[in-house]
Amino acid sequence: MNRIKKRHAHLRKWAKRSGVQCFRIYDRDIPELPFTVDLYDKYLHITEILRFNEMDDDEHDRWTNLMAYTAGRALGLPIEYIFVKYRRRQKKSEQYERISQEGTIHVVQEGGLQFEVNLSDYLDTGLFLDHRVTRQMVGDIALHARMLNLFSYTGSFSVYAAAGGAQSTLSIDLSNTYTAWAQRNLEQNGFFGETHQCVAMDVFQFLHKAQKDGRQFDLIVLDPPTFSNSKKMDRVLDIQRDHPELIRKALAILAKNGIILFSNNFKKFKLAEKDLASSCTIKEITNQTIPEDFQKKRPHRSYIIQHR
Template sequence: MTDISIFFNRLQKNFRHWSKWANRRGVSCYRVYDRDVPEFPVALDLYEQKAHLQEFDTGWQISEEEHERWVESVRTAASEVLALPLSSIYFKQRRRQRGLLQYEKTGARGEDFIVHEGGHRFIVNLEEYLDTGLFLDHRNTRRMVQEKAAGRRFLNLFAYTGSFTVYAAVGGAIRSTTVDLSNTYQDWTRRNFELNDMNLEQHELVRADVFGFLDDEVRRGEHYDLIVMDPPTFSNSKKMSGVLDVQRDHARLINQCLKLLPESGELFFSTNLRSFQLDEATLATKNIREISNQTVPEDFRNKKIHRCWLIRKR
């Protein structure tokens, strides 16, 4: 197995750099290591006083005992470099997968705790689900939404735990609607809203299939001034009426959103599908600008972590 000192030294160098970077910007949750050394295919995210380590599937064939020893050496190195107890270093394996597995339970109970970002507070859990409750790669996008939200009606689709809506509300959105199909994540969103003293009458939570929700809103002639849509790559959830494939379905979803926007309306659309191709010819607007170079944060060396477009009605 590869000498753990290679990982230790790179992590130490990274932490020295990124901790200074984060302190200057007032950022307390950020990526410290991003598969920098091929022999250590992990990402390490710091969530204040806890760390989230994810191993990415490389197809390597090693015994279970060897893998357990390797995991413990990586956790121990992280504990020493970050000066955190080993119990605060959480480890997960991230397999190649399709569907909503990113949101599904790991089998561990997990402990909720509160982190801070951009002057807001969010509940995260580093054990219970494959993801944590707060996607750090959309930190910049959330700030951009807050800057655009004043006096506007906001719609958050495939909302996960509602962090975009928290930013929009603080930015001065007059009303918001937050849509997700999961009861678990709608409850998580509600707790995030309460944590940030949001008025739940002004900021509505809707548990719905986004396809059906959009069709109903278009039929009713509803409108929103600012929309965020960050769908999963693929979903065959039993709660949905069909199967979501973001490559196949994005044009239909975007065009329905455009029907809800006034002439001055704007849509943020993002995806983490690496092979994604935006079907501009099918979209009902030509005012489309990719802004991924602005939305992917500096601390993510993997610049393909997501792609994001700002789409305007006019």
């Protein structure tokens, strides 16, 4: 409880100065307490990283509920403002599915922009907090750009690009649910119409068609999942294996002086620099993209990629 209180007190002033309502206040700091605790405005989102233990199901539920109650009490939050999820190591044959139908949806602010988050129904809320700095970076370089957001999820990169003065944004994601969510996020911030499109489509199919049609983009955000075997896809995505192909296909539709911002959260990721060296320049910017509340961990790797 004291650790959460102190961490919250430390980050609260920074968050207020930065216009941030959502931030991480605990990240498995103590091995015996394998939780992440995120504050979304006045709500707590707690995720237990499941691992082997000797408790039976009832004992485990009581222990988890006690941890949630303790965290809420430390911040003066009632139990109904606390959401608890369980995350286990994902096997390659599995997909994360919807876990609830409660529909606990709130609109939160970040950097003067508004985003819809769903605290109850999915393992993730719709806004990846570790990419807060990366989103701002996209907004800073988006002026007049034709921006393409691949594996766009709920479109937060597109919102930042639009707010940064992008000429247009195009968000591509396989999921109809996330595509509609991205559209709502754009509209929530005043970005409507043909200039800011969200399309539910397989990314590989889109890249093939875009190259065939001769399309060009000035700024491409490429933030794929580590793994995906959706039935809607023609193939299984494995980011370690497939990232050179994805990057090459993105380069094929990147304008002459354009930028690809490539990121992923696979902890064992190794960039295939030798395979890509002849076609592009690559600069790792991970350290510049880790926000204040994630400094103890390295939740993602990020790179700037351009034509040679």
